[in-house]
Amino acid sequence: MxxxxxxxxxxxxxxxxxxxxxxxxxxxxxxxxxxxxxxxxxxxASEGLKMTVQSDVPETGFAGLEAALGAALGAPVGVAVIDTHAVLTIPADAEAAARAFAADRGLRVMGVGSAMEIFKExxxxxxxxxxxxxxxxxxxxxxxxxxxxxxxxxxxxxxxxxxxxxxxxxxxxxxxxxxxxxxxxxxxxxxxxxxxxxxxxxxxxxxxxxxxxxxxxxxxxxxxxxxxxxxxxxxxxxxxxxxxxxxxxxxxxxxxxxxxxxxxxxxxxxxxxxxxxxxxxxxxxxxxxxxxxxx
CATH class of the missing domain: 3.60.20.10 (Aminohydrolase, N-terminal nucleophile (Ntn) domain)
Incomplete structure (x- = not known):
């Protein structure tokens, strides 16, 4: 039920x-x-993509995230941390690279889209x-x-x-x-x-x-x-x-x-x-x- x-x-x-x-x-x-x-x-809707990610330890998982993600993608990014989740704003052609970055950092991807954000716990x-x-x-x-x-x-x-x-x-x-x-x-x-x-x-x-x-x-x-x-x-x-x-x-x-x-x-x-x-x-x-x- x-x-x-x-x-x-x-x-x-x-x-x-x-x-x-x-x-x-x-x-x-x-x-x-x-x-x-x-x-x-x-x-x-954003001009690029919004990727919602989750971390069980946001204090460390999200520390320095914007700088590290920007360097990994070689492009400006945005990071909005909301409790155990963060909404990443990335270029439209950077989804695969951002997913790889998230996996290496131990972040779980909740969803991706230009308009959608997902929050669950x-x-x-x-x-x-x-x-x-x-x-x-x-x-x-x-x-x-x-x-x-x-x-x-x-x-x-x-x-x-x-x-x-x-x-x-x-x-x-x-x-x-x-x-x-x-x-x-x-x-x-x-x-x-x-x-x-x-x-x-x-x-x-x-x-x-x-x-x-x-x-x-x-x-x-x-x-x-x-x-x-x-x-x-x-x-x-x-x-x-x-x-x-x-x-x-x-x-x-x-x-x-x-x-x-x-x-x-x-x-x-x-x-x-x-x-x-x-x-x-x-x-x-x-x-x-x-x-x-x-x-």
Missing amino acids: CGIVGLFLKKDALRPRLGDMLTDMLITMTDRGPDSAGIAIYGD VGLPKDVAARFGIRAMAGSHGIGHTRMATESAVTTMGAHPFSTGDDQCLVHNGSLSNHNAMRRVLSEKGFAPQTQNDTEVAACYISSRLAEGANLGEALEGTLEDLDGFFTFVVGTKNGFGVVRDPIACKPAVMAETEDYVAFGSEYRAFANLPGIEAARVWEPEPATVYFWER
């Missing part, structure tokens, strides 16, 4: 409130997953959100997850969202039965999962389909054919987000839409503090049906 939230803003006037609204939604889902939490925020959702200052973050859309671990250890790398492609990430409630077979298939395609979490397999699957030229809706439809088990997926991309449930749809899910936003929650109470929710169109996503919104 886990909790998922998502919020897609239709109007820019709400952008400064994105983090605040998502934080309230995430905290409401605490009893569905109290062991770890994470949020992906899609904010202003072990702990109660309210504590995780406070550590990273999520309430103060602005953006166009975001997704979040509260985890109750069942199939893998409670670790930072086991927390959601999982990002396996630029500006793309996924959160999941449920369990996949064919994830080991899919690991082999995806590894042969160059999308090898790095953890034992079955959710990362789903994220790699979406990335592989997008890399093959599918759009987000087509990639989500593919999960219904190729991934076995029970699941609700919420996927974020640079331009929007999408939702799909398995054909049985045994995991709870609800959506709300107004003129200002589209919201997703594992339960209706996640919407309690959203502005104008009393006038929203509220519905339960249909089984085996893809929903997605893009700018």
Whole structure:
């Protein structure tokens, strides 16, 4: 049992409130997953890439990071340290070199993209959100997850969202039965999962389909054919987000839409503090049906 939230803003006037609204939604889902939490925020796009990295020992892992990274890449970079995470701003063509640098320094890459930043850690959702200052973050859309671990250890790398492609990430409630077979298939395609979490397999699957030229809706439809088990997926991309449930749809899910936003929650109470929710169109996503919104 886990909790998922998502919020897609239709109007820019709400952008400064994105983090605040998502934080309230995430905290409401605490009893569905109290062991770890994470949020992906899609904010202003940078001219290059934003790479979010994590360190278990930020005092040493991030010490002198900007100078060392700049020297390694031979280009100006930016470093914004936020608790155990740091958002690195790097040239668009420097992703491979930056990943190699991060690995040598013992930093874990949470996600890469021009607009996406990912923050996730072990702990109660309210504590995780406070550590990273999520309430103060602005953006166009975001997704979040509260985890109750069942199939893998409670670790930072086991927390959601999982990002396996630029500006793309996924959160999941449920369990996949064919994830080991899919690991082999995806590894042969160059999308090898790095953890034992079955959710990362789903994220790699979406990335592989997008890399093959599918759009987000087509990639989500593919999960219904190729991934076995029970699941609700919420996927974020640079331009929007999408939702799909398995054909049985045994995991709870609800959506709300107004003129200002589209919201997703594992339960209706996640919407309690959203502005104008009393006038929203509220519905339960249909089984085996893809929903997605893009700018």
